[in-house]
Amino acid sequence: MTQVRAVLFDVFGTLVDWRGSLIAELTAFGEKTGRRADWAGLVDAWRGAYQPSMQRVRSGEMPFATLDALQRASLDHLLEKFAIVGVSAAERDWMVSLWHHLRPWPDSAAGLAALHAKVITGTLSNGHVALLVSLARSGGMRFDVIFGADIFRHYKPDPETYLGACALLDLPPGAVMLAAAHNSDLAAARACGLKTGFIPRPDEYGPSQARDLRAEADWDVIADSVGALAESIRSSC
């Protein structure tokens, strides 16, 4: 029964099923427009390009840019690599916009509502504010506050993100929990003094997922759904 005042969520993978959503949308697009392609492969490669593209910002190699810009640059490269031809600029923009409307996991919306009744809820995501607001609205996910990378102009796991969120909440890191499906995100949050909640999402990367299947440290809470995590949190209302 951990006492925290706020629980902030990683979003991609932890609250929304980016892979299943994107594969479904792009496969339907391929059928509609008569393009046969390895859409699942494209989606996995697109996500694979995500960390390297953010790393260029983290390292200072390029100035801060939102995920929309990073995803668009990766997509342009990958469409070529996957030999998917004739995709217009407007269609590419639409593909990038799919990240704004990803399906929540079935337990996300109800679990967030239960948690909202107890403590402050928010996002702490490498998405940007506009994308996160869109995901929240389209997915029916309620948050008290939206923290995105563009507020801090840093990407996780830079400490400016975790500590920046605590500062804006005017709470000590020990009163704030990061909830995530990724051990590395939790390790970075713990290094900044935050509490940690692990929600494994064994289907995030599809049937061949090899990482983050289990907790790799003694996280403060380990729960198999947002609702189960909510049950483990004491109310501070």
Place this chain on the structure above:
Amino acid sequence: MTQVRAVLFDVFGTLVDWRGSLIAELTAFGEKTGRRADWAGLVDAWRGAYQPSMQRVRSGEMPFATLDALQRASLDHLLEKFAIVGVSAAERDWMVSLWHHLRPWPDSAAGLAALHAKVITGTLSNGHVALLVSLARSGGMRFDVIFGADIFRHYKPDPETYLGACALLDLPPGAVMLAAAHNSDLAAARACGLKTGFIPRPDEYGPSQARDLRAEADWDVIADSVGALAESIRSSC
């Protein structure tokens, strides 16, 4: 029937009754602790110190500080001026914290819920994020996003606030409306290209209120409640 994608609200006076809330709490405190004082006068003077204290930040005379810090400095001075003695540091902190739990006007919560069903809703306040989250939770006011002065490290009417919010929403200013009870706030928002919604609050400053009783320009929407403003907004869901 104005087409906007997001409506951002001024909070103090527009959504919450700071004056009535503070007078009620401080009068009760005075009765409980045996202090007779002009609590209403103190509250009006406290609010009177609000703009000058922010002006020191706007002008660069002092570095950015949140309203909690500014309000505390003003309070220390005013308790002395009003000859209210023996107020401990903890009691002063409590008085400052009252700004985190101000009563909404009767139409605020329901109007925000109606508006949320149509467009993105948020705050655009000189309060800081922690204070605004607390006001929203304690007052049952739903917002999709919280923008406070500490995100921009500027106070309204600095353009960095209005334009910073539009940038974080990834929307052009013309797709964002500021809703406020104060003509000067709306004028500054309009100068940045935002749409404007005026909700007069003729009781904000008590029975002797002389300003902001009516619209002083042709604001895009003029409505006597948040719900009436919501009715005038076309859905962009």
